[in-house]
Amino acid sequence: MKSTDFLARLNAWLTRHPLKTPSESFRASYVEEVMARIRTTPRPSPVLWFPRSRLALALGTAFAGVLAFAVLMNRAPSQMARQVEQDWQVLATVGELPELPLGDLTEEMQAIDQMMLAQAEPALDEEAWIDETLELLNDLDEEPEVSSDEEVLEEWLRELEVLDEEELASSYVPS
Amino acid sequence: MATDTEIIEAVLGGDADRYAELVTRYQLAAWKLAYGFVGNAEDARDISQNGFVKAFRHLRAFRRRSQFSTWLYRIIVNECKDFFKRKARQPQLVLLSANPGLDDSDDPILFEVADPAGDPRDALANEELAKTLGEAMRTLPRNQRTAFVLHHLHGMPLAEVSEVMGCRIGTVKAHLFRACEQLRIRLAPYVSGHVARWQSG
Numbered sequence: 001m002k003s004t005d006f007l008a009r010l011n012a013w014l015t016r017h018p019l020k021t022p023s024e025s026f027r028a029s030y031v032e033e034v035m036a037r038i039r040t041t042p043r044p045s046p047v048l049w050f051p052r053s054r055l056a057l058a059l060g061t062a063f064a065g066v067l068a069f070a071v072l073m074n075r076a077p078s079q080m081a082r083q084v085e086q087d088w089q090v091l092a093t094v095g096e097l098p099e100l101p102l103g104d105l106t107e108e109m110q111a112i113d114q115m116m117l118a119q120a121e122p123a124l125d126e127e128a129w130i131d132e133t134l135e136l137l138n139d140l141d142e143e144p145e146v147s148s149d150e151e152v153l154e155e156w157l158r159e160l161e162v163l164d165e166e167e168l169a170s171s172y173v174p175s
Numbered sequence: 176m177a178t179d180t181e182i183i184e185a186v187l188g189g190d191a192d193r194y195a196e197l198v199t200r201y202q203l204a205a206w207k208l209a210y211g212f213v214g215n216a217e218d219a220r221d222i223s224q225n226g227f228v229k230a231f232r233h234l235r236a237f238r239r240r241s242q243f244s245t246w247l248y249r250i251i252v253n254e255c256k257d258f259f260k261r262k263a264r265q266p267q268l269v270l271l272s273a274n275p276g277l278d279d280s281d282d283p284i285l286f287e288v289a290d291p292a293g294d295p296r297d298a299l300a301n302e303e304l305a306k307t308l309g310e311a312m313r314t315l316p317r318n319q320r321t322a323f324v325l326h327h328l329h330g331m332p333l334a335e336v337s338e339v340m341g342c343r344i345g346t347v348k349a350h351l352f353r354a355c356e357q358l359r360i361r362l363a364p365y366v367s368g369h370v371a372r373w374q375s376g
Contacts, residue, residue, distance in 0.1 A: 114369040131316035
């Protein structure tokens, strides 16, 4: 059976057979229990001061930024900067001036990413490994490829979106 | 009826009792969300209630960039993850079971299968499918299960799932794809045996 057929049938079945619902008595005490705990919980601070403090914080941050910029622009080089400059001059005089590594940095970062992926502890099963890899890809801001067969993947994702928009979103009732 | 924002303003203004309105509004959705994860009614109750209490405690930190429900679901999903971590740390007897991934306290069937108007043979087939689907869901890796529960059981749009899970929509799609593939493989024997019934249903 194709993935799309399976998904359509599964969704149709889930629409007719949703998750179980707790009994009335179960629900009746639910709110009371939460509120009993809420009454013993420290209350969140009143919001009245909040917008004003946020404005003050924003103004303060902006002022600090301007001040820092002004100071930096007029400031003599720091101790460390002077030290680096001196070291650089020493290296230049002995003809050992190193090249700036900026050009290689991107490649190195990519290599490190690949090494992280390659050297990751092998998970117990393939699914867990895929799960971890997807998380890692997400952390690296990479869009994952979920199938080597582009056409099948595209078709499936389109189906998923159509189902999402037409069927599932329309049946979404939060309470 | 007051909006979520109005209730939150009132609670933050000092009227904590109005929080009950939010609890009443989202209790079922919150419970069902946790139930889809943990597969046990009592645990789902504790987890979802913890979620509400945590949301109350940190209500001032709620930035209102998303809906209150989305924020609450995110808290509950994190509570579920913590629940599994705690459970994994607890020493337990390992028994050979016919239902892998199924704890003694877990409900064997998570879905409504009763259909008074339906054919009794359908009820039996539905019960069998519900049981198999529940077991298959329990074996899914955590993120795949999260995406599946939120999207397919909770009916949440992909954008909201990505917000709740804190990842990109592409990653959610990948988790869903993997989850559905796993379920398709697990349910294949069932589907091939009952395909006519399932199709006709």
